[in-house]
Amino acid sequence: MSTLTAAAIVLGAVNYGEADRIVTLFGRATGRVSALARGARKSQRRFAGGLGLCAIGTAALRERPGAELLTLERFDVTEPHPGLGADVARLAHAAYAAELVGKLCAPRQEEPGVFDALLAFLRLLDEEGASAERLRVLELALLGALGFGPVLDSCAVCAGDRFEGRPAVEIAFRWDPDRGGAVCVACARIGRPLSAPARASRRRRWPRPAPSAWPPISTATAAKRCSRSSTTT
Numbered sequence: 001m002s003t004l005t006a007a008a009i010v011l012g013a014v015n016y017g018e019a020d021r022i023v024t025l026f027g028r029a030t031g032r033v034s035a036l037a038r039g040a041r042k043s044q045r046r047f048a049g050g051l052g053l054c055a056i057g058t059a060a061l062r063e064r065p066g067a068e069l070l071t072l073e074r075f076d077v078t079e080p081h082p083g084l085g086a087d088v089a090r091l092a093h094a095a096y097a098a099e100l101v102g103k104l105c106a107p108r109q110e111e112p113g114v115f116d117a118l119l120a121f122l123r124l125l126d127e128e129g130a131s132a133e134r135l136r137v138l139e140l141a142l143l144g145a146l147g148f149g150p151v152l153d154s155c156a157v158c159a160g161d162r163f164e165g166r167p168a169v170e171i172a173f174r175w176d177p178d179r180g181g182a183v184c185v186a187c188a189r190i191g192r193p194l195s196a197p198a199r200a201s202r203r204r205r206w207p208r209p210a211p212s213a214w215p216p217i218s219t220a221t222a223a224k225r226c227s228r229s230s231t232t233t
């Protein structure tokens with residue numbers, strides 16, 4: 001039986017039996033996995049730093065024959081983020097992010113873009129505190145990384161078939177998220193007008209495939225950016 005070592009983030013853990021824990025991890029190379037951590041409530045040696053919510057570290061995992069649960073041999077915290085538990089808002093945002101990733105990602109499906117987005121989010125959450133705007137950026141980043149992002153380069157309905165040979169920049173669009181994003185006026189029935197600069201702005205801000213190096217965003221700055229990005233003509 002081989003042991004796999006992977007960078008991982010703890011999405012959650014529940015007690016099992018008298019000394020064990022069942023841990024849900026999101027590994028960069030493994031995706032979401034559940035693993036049995038034997039003796040986790042007692043062993044400080046194999047689980048140095050603990051298995052707290054959104055702990056970031058290196059997990060040593062082993063398959064168990066015939067069992068769905070992996071075995072977590074050890075988990076070493078590589079990035080202590082003491083700020084995550086500093087206040088209720090940080091804790092709530094961390095819990096929400098972990099739940100979102102856990103719900104959106106299928107088990108054992110490698111999603112490095114999602115891992116990078118979550119990691120970047122947690123680092124900024126620790127350093128700068130909770131920000132509703134950054135939470136929205138994370139949601140958009142996850143959707144983008146998982147292929148659910150809006151179409152912004154062309155028409156989400158006709159994919160340019162009704163442009164009559166003209167480039168997309170000359171086409172008027174409307175914003176219709178129910179139909180997949182930007183929709184050309186020939187296809188659009190409803191939606192707010194979306195100018196070319198607004199489309200370009202949203203493309204720039206859409207973190208695809210993943211925002212491995214998000215700039216820090218203060219609430220005031222984010223509010224200004226949101227205001228600018230919704231500019232339409």
Ligand SMILES: [Zn+2]
Pocket residue numbers: 155156157158159160161162183184185186187188
């Ligand atoms: Zn169209």
